[in-house]
Each structure stands twice: as C-alpha cells, then as structure tokens.
Amino acid sequence: MTSTLESGDVRAGRLSSAEYAENFSDLHPPLDHHEALVEADRCYFCYDAPCMNACPTSIDIPLFIRQIQAGNPVGAAKTIFEQNILGGMCARVCPTETLCEEACVRETAEGKPVKIGELQRHATDTYMARELPHPFKRAASTGRTVAVVGAGPAGLSCAHRLAMHGHDVVILEARQKPGGLNEYGIAAYKATNDFAQREVEWLMQIGGIELRLGQRLGSDFEVEDLVNQYDAVFIGVGLPSAYALDLPGSDLPGVESAIDFIARLRQAEDKSTLPVGQDVVVVGGGMTAVDAAVQSKLLGARTVSLVYRRGREQMPASRYEQDLAAAHGVHLVFNAKPARINGANAVESITFEYTASEGGKLTGTGETFEISADQVLAAIGQWMEADTGELELDGTTLARTDGNLSLSPYGRKVWVGGDCAHGGEDLTVTAVEDGKIAAESIHATLAG
Amino acid sequence: MADLSTNFLGIKSPNPFWLASAPPTDKAYNVERAYEAGWGGVVWKTLGEAGPPVVNVNGPRYGAIWGPDRRLLGLNNIELITDRDLETNLREMTEVKKRWPDRALIASIMVPCEEKSWRDILPRVEDTGADGIELNFGCPHGMSERGMGSAVGQVPEYIQMVTEWCKEFGKLPVIVKLTPNITDIRYPARAANKGGADAVSLINTISSIVSVDLDNFSPNPSIDGRGSHGGYCGPAVKPIALNMVAEIARDPETRGLPISGIGGVSTWRDAAEFIALGCGTVQVCTAAMTYGFKIVQEMIDGLENYMDEKGYETIEDFRGMAVPNVTDWQYLNLNYITKAKIDQDLCIKCGRCHIACEDTSHQAITSMVDGVRHFEVMDDECVGCNLCVNVCPVENCISMVPMATGETDPRTGKTVEADYANWTMHPNNPMAREAAE
Ligand SMILES: Cc1cc2nc3c(=O)[nH]c(=O)nc-3n(C[C@H](O)[C@H](O)[C@H](O)COP(=O)(O)OP(=O)(O)OC[C@H]3O[C@@H](n4cnc5c(N)ncnc54)[C@H](O)[C@@H]3O)c2cc1C
C-alpha cells in the first residue's frame, strides 16, 4: 500500500488485528511466581519504611513484600487491601516512580528500587484469581444511610469503607458503567482484560452498597435532596469536562479533547474500529497528554507530536512517562503554545509559537512554526462541571477541611474527595485515600 | 607470584583445594572432570567392604535451606557411602591415578569395626597407587545404625583402635575424618592422635532435619511420606567447622597435628580462613555440588591474589597465623572499648540498624534528628556490640571504632585505660575477688 499524505486522513483499521492485540496488551506483563520471589528478596524490610510513607494510602509495603517472600501472597494482598481497596488498580496505574519507588532505599543505593508496584499487582492478582472470599466482613448494620455521588476511585473507596462499618450506601453515578476514569480514562494497556469492571464487582462483594447508574447530580437530583434523604453525603464527581482549545480554527473537524478520544478508545472492544489521524498533535503536558499521544501511536498514527508550553522539567508527566512516550516514537516538543489551527474543511496543520518564561510568567516569543496534522487532541486540563449547589468552592474545585468535610450550610453532612476536591494530586491513589479518609470521618460523625 | 602447591603428609598437590569424599568424587568420570577443572586433589567417595554394595534410597536424597534469591546456604543429605562395588572403584582409582600423577588421590574407607575387615581392604587400596587413606568416622545417617561412620566417630576408643590397625596393617598416611556430632571435638581428635593418625580432617556432616513438609507432615527429603535425619553441610556449617578446627589446633595435646579443613568452603576466602587456623588443605563438597567444578578457578585465583597482596609466597607463610589469637572469653581485653560509627555518605537510610538496636539492644541509634530521617549512633548509649554492623545491608557503612586511651567513654563516664585487663582480674568476678583476698 502506498501511503498517501493527504490532510483529513483520520481513519480506522490502520493495523493488522495482531498488531492491535500486541499494542494494547499489558504494558508490564505481570511478574510470574519466580520473578516475584526474586524481586521480593530485594526488599530490606526497612524500619519506618520510606516507601510506605510515600504511599498516599500508607500501604505497609515492607510487610506485604515479606509476606510474598514467605510464600503468603494472600496475606500480602490483605495487607494491601486494608489500606487501599483498589490496590489492584493502583498497582497498575500509580506513577510509582514519583511515589513509593522513588522513596525506596534501593533507589538511593543502586538507582534500582524494589518493583513495589509490580509486587503489589502480583499479590492482588493472586488473591483475585483464587476467587477467595472477600477479605473484609461488613459490620452489623447501623441503619444509617450514606449517598455517594460518583463511582470513581474516590466514591468506590468511600463506599466500601462505609459499608464495612455497617452503613447502607447508595452510589449515584451519571455514566452507564462504574469505575470513573479507571473505566474511561486510564490508558488501555494499564488496565487490560476489563480489569476496572472486575475490580468494581469484586469490591461490591462487601455488601451493603447499592449502585444506581445514569443518575446525574445537577439534573436528576441536587445536593439538597441528598442532604434531606441521607444521613451523610460524599461527593466524588471528578473533573468530567475538558477545557477546549480557544483558538482560531479550534472548531474544525479533527479537533477534540483528549479525554473524549481516550474514553472512546477505552470503550471500543475492537480497536480496529477506532479512527486515528495519520499525523496527530497532542497539546498538553500531563498524564492525559502522554496517554493520548502513546495510544494514537499504538492505533497506527504515523507521526505523533506532543507539544507542551513549558520546559521538560516543568512537565507534569513524570520523566518515566516522557520516556515511555519517546520509546513509542512520540515526538516531544517543549516551550511552544498553540497559536492557530489551520485547514479548509478539516484540520491540516497547527501553528505554534515558542514561549519563554520570565519570572514564572509565560510569554510568546513571536517566533512560530507549523506542524501538519489531521487530528489535534487537547489535553490542557479538566474542570468540575457538576452543579454542587451551596457547597463552597476553592477556586474551581470543592473546598474541604479536616477529614475531607465540605464547607457548606448543611453542617457535618457533606464530604468531598478525589479530583473534584481542592488541592488534590489528581491520581487514582490519592482519590482512594480521600474516599477512605472521608468514610472514616463520616463514620466517626455518625457514631458520634 | 604466590605458589599454592601443598605438601600435606608428603602428599603433593598443585593447590590446597581438594574435593571431599562425596558424590563429586564417586567415579572416574567426575574425578577426571574435577582434575581437568583444576582441583588439586580428591578424596574418593567412601569405599565399603567387598561384596554387594550398600543401596541408596530411590527417592529424593537432599533437602536445603536458602538465603535471598534462593542462594543455597545449607544442604542436607541422606546418601550413604558408595553404592558401586569395591572392584569397580579400585580399578577406576588405579587408572585415574596413573593418568593424573601430579594430583592427590585419597581413598576414603568405611568398613566394620573389626580388625579383619581393615586388614583385608588396606592392601587392596594401596595397590591402586592412592596417596593416602581417610577413615570415614563421620557419616551421621544410614551407616551409623550399622555400627560404622559416626557410631565409631563418637567413641574415642574405637577411633584410636581403628587408627592403630591402619597404621599397623597399612603403609599409607592416615587421615581420620571426624564427625561434628559430638560435644567436644578435642576427644576424638586426641584419640586419633594417640592411635598414630598422620592428620585429621573435619568436619563431616551435622545431623539435621532440614525442614518439615507442612502438607504431609514428613521431614524433608520425604521418602513416601517419611523422612529421617540427614547430614548438614554447605556455607551454613562453616562457623561450626572453623571452631572445631581451632579447638584442635590450639589443644596442647593435638597442637601441630596436620588438619585438612572441611565444611562450607565456597570461596578463596573461606579456604584462607581454614588455612589461617592451621589447615594444610581444604576439602569442598557442597560448593562444587551447587555450582560445578569450575568454582575452583575463583578459589585458586582469589587465594593467589590475596597471598600476592600480602606478600606470602607459600601457604606455609600464613598457615596457622590465627591460631594464637583464638582464646577463651575470660582472656578478652575488657579495656578495649569500641563505638559504632555510621558513614553518612554510604547510609541508604533503611533504618535497620535503628530498629535492631532500639527493639533488641541498647537504644543507641537515632531515627529522626530535627524532624529529618537520620541514623546516628549515640555514643553515650552504645555498648559497642556490633549488632548494627551485622544487620546493615551496606558493606562498610557502619564500622566499630576503638576509643583511644585517655578518652572518656560517654556511656560509663570512665576513662579508657591503656592496660590489658580481662575477666579473671575484674572486681565483679567472684574468683578474682577470692584470689585478691
Ligand atoms: C487520561 C487519564 C489518564 C490517567 N492516568 C492516570 C494514571 O496512570 N495513574 C493515576 O494515578 N492517575 C491517572 N489519572 C488520574 C486519575 O484517573 C484520577 O485522578 C482519578 O480517577 C480520580 O478519581 P475520582 O474518583 O476523583 O474521579 P473520577 O475517576 O473522574 O470519577 C468520577 C465519577 O463521577 C461521575 N460523575 C461525574 N459527574 C457526575 C455527576 N454530576 N453526577 C453523578 N456522577 C458524576 C463520573 O462519571 C465518574 O464515574 C488519569 C486521568 C486521565 C484523565
């Protein structure tokens, strides 16, 4: 086949089915039994372990690794789930290079941390594969009811902890599937085999949680309703809406938000049905940008450029993520911001202006360049779209105080957490921790 | 360049590394491969009486314990002496010795504790051209139940008697291989010496149950659901072997008796330690069984390199140098005071030193200083025990620094004295008090 370099070349089926299968398989194949034992032996069982302190959910890492080493992966998994009920997903998606593994003393010693994430996956996968009974028992019912809005990591973690304490939980989720970004956002090669849904089903085994899908806060119900109907409310709606590029030409066909592109990709059973450009440009510098760029490449795009407006050091995606993109052939461009999108009936190219930073303020240098593109994916941030009524905001996200309690006229009734709450790190693991903290605070309040 | 050649009881070998009597030396095929790889000598797998040979179990013979990454640390076996007939062994020994005249070949023997048995076998062994014999008084399983092996090795009178027979009816140098399965190794060594032994070799394996199968509740190795004790060897037994060698080396009755050191030798360093405690050769089994014969190359090269660095030309230049320094506890200098010191540049902040000292010793290591994770020894609490040094995963990160004379030990408030003073002179010692009164 001769490759045609025409603009507007956004199409599906660029690869063979074997190539699709290969490209969207596990990024890191799971450790086998032998590999897990070799790796577990590397852990020093540190005192007041730095890795554990670096884990947002404070998993007892030395303990669970020692359990693996001693031939008790089931016990290891329980140690993990005690602190992080989504330990299976976190093992797959945590940027460990900036969390536990960055703090590992073997990183200091040899530049080669213990592979904590992969060991965590080994333990949690082993537990789930053995189809053992759910590791936690629900306490006797308290008769108290809690509404959880959003079935993402924050909501799920909160619901599970509350159910464990014996409260009756109703999850209200706008989408048709639970999981939040685990289901719609995380890169496909990080959560293969429908893991997000399997994990939710597994989590629900605790009992006492009712999941209501297609229920949107702001249209189907209001915060006020929940406050009236339930003893407590948790809001974990994430940041569902993407900021759009606001440039000349940004309404041309071929321009879309990276999270919509990814959500479509995640939901497509057959990746060969997914259209992708011949030349793709991603604008942004976070995990979403990297994932959109890498997955465009995996779908068969010929060139993918990722353009970030600041320097490499400021890029929110970790060095590991940047290298991952580079290894997949993504062209990284720094210090440039989009100026306009060009094209007659569809995107043909995008013009960037170089930037300079003066005293932290970013300015255009006036110098421009053009990259030809038939698809432009914007990954420049998301915002919380939901109508959260009287809940106090801090900037564009929900304000919170101790125990993730929301500031509102309702008193100790509403808690918030995850991406929609102020000052978060926008990670799966921090969302899980937020949900857990809120649940404990709600429990203490209800028991109070 | 150091010369590793050894002359042990007149038996010459190009280096002190011999293979111990065990599977690696069971037949011509293995022994010739060992010689090709560079081993200085072998002690042929123990021979039994003429007639139908012993039989081994047909299930598993070994069990083990492992360190990190499944590094084999201790091996346990329930194998017996050779299960091939005597004629075959003797024929092969003759052929091998002819082809390899410069290597040591020792015949290990275990026959019943009767004069006739020994009278019969000794001339036949001599006919092979073997350089010496080793009496296996050590095997702790299978043979001891038949009144041989460690059953003999545990009774000093028998050792002496059999040694005397071998000296009387045979012409070859006699090495008596001792069992460690005894409370005080000096007694069998003295008995061998009295019987006229030219040397002792030690240790044979230690009676052991290496593990229990928690599914079928059988000791391992499990033979159809049951197990028996076996003999333990490998790196884990080296400390026991070194102590026993030292006991014999410094015992007034056996001082100077040649020793072939055995037990856990895996590297040149292990060998050098045995030599420093007086051994003229070392014997190796488990290390060869773990890694194959090639490991001798590292042993030879490492020993040469050590000797070159130290300026020792022959093994005799440093053999036995550690013996005078082995003493009893009561003669250790109580005025020698050390403090642990952590090299902050090497420290990787794992905290193991802290928790070891905090939970199980003397609460002498910080974990946090001014709100920062920091491990430092508090001299006013440190008793100088060395535990932290041993648990630290980084070599040379913690060292024990002796205090200088005249300094004040912040723990006791006492001045460090120059004089040597031991427990026999200490005021808290009731015996010392009595003597003073
Ligand atoms: C493309 C992409 C890749 C990422 N990769 C990683 C990664 O590799 N590692 C990592 O740690 N983090 C990653 N993240 C971040 C991570 O996914 C989020 O931080 C995390 O999912 C936040 O959890 P949450 O529960 O707060 O929100 P979400 O996961 O967004 O879940 C919110 C839920 O609320 C629902 N909802 C929204 N509005 C309403 C409403 N009005 N009414 C009812 N329900 C509503 C949504 O449908 C959703 O189910 C990635 C994010 C993106 C976008």
Ligand SMILES: Cc1cc2nc3c(=O)[nH]c(=O)nc-3n(C[C@H](O)[C@H](O)[C@H](O)COP(=O)(O)O)c2cc1C
């Ligand atoms: C499988 C096996 C069989 C052995 N058989 C004999 C033997 O027949 N005669 C003997 O004197 N020692 C025998 N030994 C003991 C070894 O010669 C040696 O003394 C002991 O293993 C300690 O050395 P090492 O730690 O280097 O293995 C045997 C050891 C093993 C592992």
Ligand code: SF4
């Ligand atoms: S820091 Fe590394 S070595 Fe220490 S406990 Fe954690 S994983 Fe193990």
Ligand code: SF4
């Ligand atoms: S030498 Fe002993 S007492 Fe001193 S710091 Fe180390 S462990 Fe503690």
Ligand code: SF4
């Ligand atoms: S054990 Fe060693 S490396 Fe670990 S904290 Fe102590 S001194 Fe540092």
